[in-house]
Amino acid sequence: MVVHLSVNASVLNGPGTFQNNVYKIHSLGGLLPFVEWTFIFIPILFHAIVGMAIVGGALPNTHNYRYAANYRYTLQRATGVIAFFFIMWHVFHMHGWFHSEAWMENVAKPLDGANFKPYNATSTAGTALLGVGMALFYVVGILASVYHLANGIWTMGITWGVWTSPKAQQRASAVCAVFGIVLATVGLAAEWGVRNAVSTPEKLEAVRQQEATMLKANIATGAVVPDEHKEWRPEQAESDGEQEASLHGSEAEMTESR
Template sequence: MLLGQLGFVADRRQRGLQVSNKPGFWARNEFLIRRLHSLTGLLPVGAYMIVHLLVNSSVAVSPETFQRSVFSIHALGALLPLVEWTFIFLPIMFHAFLGLAFTFGASPNYTEYRYNSNFRYTMQRATGLLAFVFIAWHVFHMHGWIHNDAWRHLIAGYGGMFHPYNAATSAAHAMQASVLYPVFYTVGVLACVFHLSNGLFTMGITWGIWISPKAQHGAKLVTGVFGLGLALVGITSIVGLYTLKNFAEIREKENTAYELLVETGDIPADPEKRDLSADESLDEAPPFEGAAAPKADATEKPAVSE
């Protein structure tokens, strides 16, 4: 193949055609691109994931605590989409698409050389792919991808199930809609957590923070403990949503808080952020339409008028 390429170049030169030896954009900027990819994995993507999991895990403390956190986020009003796209969506897409390019352009040698670093490299790429799929599905499941009435009607019951102004009840409804959802979320969250914690370790090597074997050993311990702690936070949020009960009572508190905060001007009124479906508990199946009314107990004595 190399001889063929050399022959091609020689042929072009013999015919007087210009042969460019200038490296392409990727080759010229690979050092910068890889460091930007590494940096965005920590800030803002990694930082956002930590905050996101911490906020979601607060539902295990109480639904009111979780709802207060969500209200404080949506108090930004019209600025929220700008903040989300600038510090969340665009950095995630930048990091994800570069990660995909690195993954499909890489040549892992884990099968030939079973060293710990090769295993971590392979797992970093594998969890990156898994995290990419999970995040895309998670955004669909909770937010529906796009805000359009026809689209929302089409995906009703499968996507766009989270309503920020009824955060606890709508998120729990989405999580409890299928016994498979907690499994999907557990696998996805663990993949994201490993990708972040292991990415912190490799980032330290990339940026020359820990170079010596002793420093790298210490970094492995620190990032490993960090990963275990964050995994526990993520699992707590999943369990908290899956085991949430007393939906009608919680929904009433959410609606009361919404009306109060709208009245005081702390959050903007937005019906699209509310779950206007029937306020019924998931613990009890709704009665069938047309069902006969329950018969009176035959042993019950009729009331006697005095």
């Protein structure tokens, strides 16, 4: 999560920086799915299955015992559930889960999935998050995920006997709180960054032109392998145009109402 949010936040340094970072990730080629499943998806699924089993047997007791530890206990489980469904949706929303043509055409795209194109990182991620409802959903998901991670590190330290004394636990709690605040800030900044980069039709067009120029240059040098499945193409403009115009219009209306 730290790496993912940090890479996404690099868009604050400009769409070009973010795009170069995405190029580096996809330079792994055929190894990328192995890395993703081995170090990301399988651990998350295992953690989620175990976590759901724990949640199923846990009863909140904040009404009887109004202690901070009890609230953290309940929040840890609640945010775990939120984070799991958010991550599942996020992967579908951006990547579509599966990459078979039949799945993409008949399931992912009709359900607003598979929006992200690695060779057009900023423009596709940004337009996928332009809707106010989707943006707010991502805010909740990011905050829940970050809290679950930061507080989970603290509770893991207690369970594993890393910090056992009350003072050690208090210090660890402070460190985890700072870590959580910093990571949440990075995550929310990343979301704002990609949305802001395409917040007007003019900005969106400028970003797309920059991405096209970068892709052409990187293909010419051999740094990037051409792949139509990773690239947004102009023929998609007509189908995407109505949605983008609607989203930009909604943003403008909200700005005027303020």
